Every structure is written in structure tokens, then in C-alpha cells.
Amino acid sequence: MPGRPEWDGSDLAGRRLAVERREGDLAIFFQFASLLGPVVAAAERCTVLVEPRLAPLYRRTYPGLDVRLEGEGEVAATDADVFACFETLAKHFWPDEPTARAPFLPLEPDRRLVAELRSTYLARGPGPLIGFAWGSLNKSKDLPALDDWRALLGNLPGRFISMQYGDVGPALAQFERWAPGRIIHDASVDQLSDMDRFAAQIAALNTVVTISNTGANLAGALGVPTVVMLDDGFRLSWPAFGETVATYPSVRLVRKGGQAWASAMQEAGGRVMQIISGVGDGR
Known part of the structure; x- marks a missing residue:
């Protein structure tokens, strides 16, 4: 997409990444929640756009994550070097099942x-x-x-x-x-x-x-x-x-x-x- 370069799996050091949902229902935010830990550690800054009801859970679980609410204007306004959907993150951070299980971090409730x-x-x-x-x-x-x-x-x-x-x-x-x-x-x-x-x-x-x-x-x-x-x-x-x-x-x-x-x-x-x-x- 013009003006929004897609992350290709390359090194995220010193780069700002924005993650968004492009398809799927609410479950996608639960299925891929654990991969945000390694993403936050790898990138200079990670911004994720979430369904509004989930913002408190995400912010509590990942204090270093820039959590914003889903909305048409939010994605375009996000200051990021590269963009990705959750499935792209899974492809690179969870290439197989053993790797998928290793970084599991439960969401943190109140x-x-x-x-x-x-x-x-x-x-x-x-x-x-x-x-x-x-x-x-x-x-x-x-x-x-x-x-x-x-x-x-x-x-x-x-x-x-x-x-x-x-x-x-x-x-x-x-x-x-x-x-x-x-x-x-x-x-x-x-x-x-x-x-x-x-x-x-x-x-x-x-x-x-x-x-x-x-x-x-x-x-x-x-x-x-x-x-x-x-x-x-x-x-x-x-x-x-x-x-x-x-x-x-x-x-x-x-x-x-x-x-x-x-x-x-x-x-x-x-x-x-x-x-x-x-x-x-x-x-």
C-alpha cells in the first residue's frame, strides 16, 4: 500500500512497527497476543491497533506496547516505518509449533x-x-x-x-x-x-x-x-x-x-x- 511499507521479516532494530487486524473476528487478538512480547523486544517501538474493548488487557500485559484503538483514521496517522498484520507476525515469529509455544505469555487481567x-x-x-x-x-x-x-x-x-x-x-x-x-x-x-x-x-x-x-x-x-x-x-x-x-x-x-x-x-x-x-x- 502506498506510503505504508509492509514489514518483510527483516531486522526490526531501530525501526517502528505498526500492527493491525485486517481480517478475522475478535479471536485473532487472543490467538496472537503472545507474539507481541518478542515483537516489542525486537522493535524500537511497536504500535498495535486493537478492538476498543481489549485495550485495557493489552496495556496491562505489555506496558511497553503503544496500544491504540482500531479506527479508520488511526492506521493512516500511525507514525511507523513498517506495517504488518497479525498473520505476518506469526509467519516470522512463530514459524512452527514449538516456537509458537515457547514465548507464551498470558494476558494480564485486573x-x-x-x-x-x-x-x-x-x-x-x-x-x-x-x-x-x-x-x-x-x-x-x-x-x-x-x-x-x-x-x-x-x-x-x-x-x-x-x-x-x-x-x-x-x-x-x-x-x-x-x-x-x-x-x-x-x-x-x-x-x-x-x-x-x-x-x-x-x-x-x-x-x-x-x-x-x-x-x-x-x-x-x-x-x-x-x-x-x-x-x-x-x-x-x-x-x-x-x-x-x-x-x-x-x-x-x-x-x-x-x-x-x-x-x-x-x-x-x-x-x-x-x-x-x-x-x-x-x-
């Missing part, structure tokens, strides 16, 4: 708020605190039915913290029958308007079990032990094969694999039990 939320939830009863989400506005997703959650909620100990957006009332009423007194819905957390508070909520949990969504990606970027249940459709956010995710070391994938959701839910529940029992990381 620790005061994390402690406050955790204390509030534990006041409702003993843990562990397990976050869960079950629904999506994306009609192309093959999702577990509410009844598929019955065994998982009934067999696991602790409190279940809803990470679900939208109208959750009917689903929570049904879940309450299977885990009476152990379902918590915190109306003060709204991921659609305050992502920083949502991040603090997730960081306050012991583990998360969820379908593929923004919360799953954020939990992975925060380093929270997470089990993500995937349908058989292709998802750009996740590897096509395997159970591990190079960009999220704390995440384990459970694939439906052409079976009924009940089988995948049973496997997911077993992995969560391993995590909260301290037996392993869900593998």
Missing part, C-alpha cells in the same frame, strides 16, 4: 477485580469454580442440546459460572434442576460491553468447559485450564486435528468425531475432573 469476583462466587459455596457456555447466535454450529449438559453438571463438584451471553434465563432454570444451588449467573458481567470485566471473571475460575466461542479463546489467552468442545465443522480458530492448541497451552480440545454429543460431553467432563483433581491438564 487482579483486584479477579480477587473480588472469586470471593463473591465462593461466598455462594465451596469450589472449584467452573465456567461454562453452551449457546451461540451462529446457526451453522452443531451444538449440544441443553439436556446433553445434564450428566456433566450433575457429576462435577463445585459452582458453575455462566459465561453465556444473551437471554440465559430459560437455560439456567433447566441447569438449576441438575445442579441445584450450584449455578451462578453474574449479571454484572457483560462481555459484549465490558471485555475487561469478562476477562477478570474467567481468570477467577479454576477451569472452563465450553463450546467454541470468544470466551474459549479468551480463556486460552489468559492461561486458564480450558476444555473446548468442537463440532465436526471446520473452525478457523482451532487446529483441524489433534487436541492441543499451540497458541493456547492451557486449552484441550474435545471433538465430536461424528458421534452423539453425549459421548463428547462425557469425555469433556472427565477432562475437567482431571484438571480440578490436580491429576493433569485435561489430556
Whole structure:
């Protein structure tokens, strides 16, 4: 693009780099968050343009990063020698999976708020605190039915913290029958308007079990032990094969694999039990 030279992977010493999202949804800011550490170390200055709700997380995690808000005028006005998208950074800083895992640095939530939320939830009863989400506005997703959650909620100990957006009332009423007194819905957390508070909520949990969504990606970027249940459709956010995710070391994938959701839910529940029992990381 004229006037905006693309970074070609050459030495960044003494140069100012601007990083922007050119495609992809919110998950791209979580998937590639860890590569900003080596970028900041390599460049004289690194400016990143982020979705406004994520600015506090990025600024807290990388004090040396020049964090600006996405907007049409911001990119053109950024004083930089070279420009790059997140995928270009991944190509040069994460050329293979072992390298992708090495520099992982979790996003840093508001620790005061994390402690406050955790204390509030534990006041409702003993843990562990397990976050869960079950629904999506994306009609192309093959999702577990509410009844598929019955065994998982009934067999696991602790409190279940809803990470679900939208109208959750009917689903929570049904879940309450299977885990009476152990379902918590915190109306003060709204991921659609305050992502920083949502991040603090997730960081306050012991583990998360969820379908593929923004919360799953954020939990992975925060380093929270997470089990993500995937349908058989292709998802750009996740590897096509395997159970591990190079960009999220704390995440384990459970694939439906052409079976009924009940089988995948049973496997997911077993992995969560391993995590909260301290037996392993869900593998």
C-alpha cells in the first residue's frame, strides 16, 4: 500500500512497527497476543491497533506496547516505518509449533477485580469454580442440546459460572434442576460491553468447559485450564486435528468425531475432573 511499507521479516532494530487486524473476528487478538512480547523486544517501538474493548488487557500485559484503538483514521496517522498484520507476525515469529509455544505469555487481567469476583462466587459455596457456555447466535454450529449438559453438571463438584451471553434465563432454570444451588449467573458481567470485566471473571475460575466461542479463546489467552468442545465443522480458530492448541497451552480440545454429543460431553467432563483433581491438564 502506498506510503505504508509492509514489514518483510527483516531486522526490526531501530525501526517502528505498526500492527493491525485486517481480517478475522475478535479471536485473532487472543490467538496472537503472545507474539507481541518478542515483537516489542525486537522493535524500537511497536504500535498495535486493537478492538476498543481489549485495550485495557493489552496495556496491562505489555506496558511497553503503544496500544491504540482500531479506527479508520488511526492506521493512516500511525507514525511507523513498517506495517504488518497479525498473520505476518506469526509467519516470522512463530514459524512452527514449538516456537509458537515457547514465548507464551498470558494476558494480564485486573487482579483486584479477579480477587473480588472469586470471593463473591465462593461466598455462594465451596469450589472449584467452573465456567461454562453452551449457546451461540451462529446457526451453522452443531451444538449440544441443553439436556446433553445434564450428566456433566450433575457429576462435577463445585459452582458453575455462566459465561453465556444473551437471554440465559430459560437455560439456567433447566441447569438449576441438575445442579441445584450450584449455578451462578453474574449479571454484572457483560462481555459484549465490558471485555475487561469478562476477562477478570474467567481468570477467577479454576477451569472452563465450553463450546467454541470468544470466551474459549479468551480463556486460552489468559492461561486458564480450558476444555473446548468442537463440532465436526471446520473452525478457523482451532487446529483441524489433534487436541492441543499451540497458541493456547492451557486449552484441550474435545471433538465430536461424528458421534452423539453425549459421548463428547462425557469425555469433556472427565477432562475437567482431571484438571480440578490436580491429576493433569485435561489430556
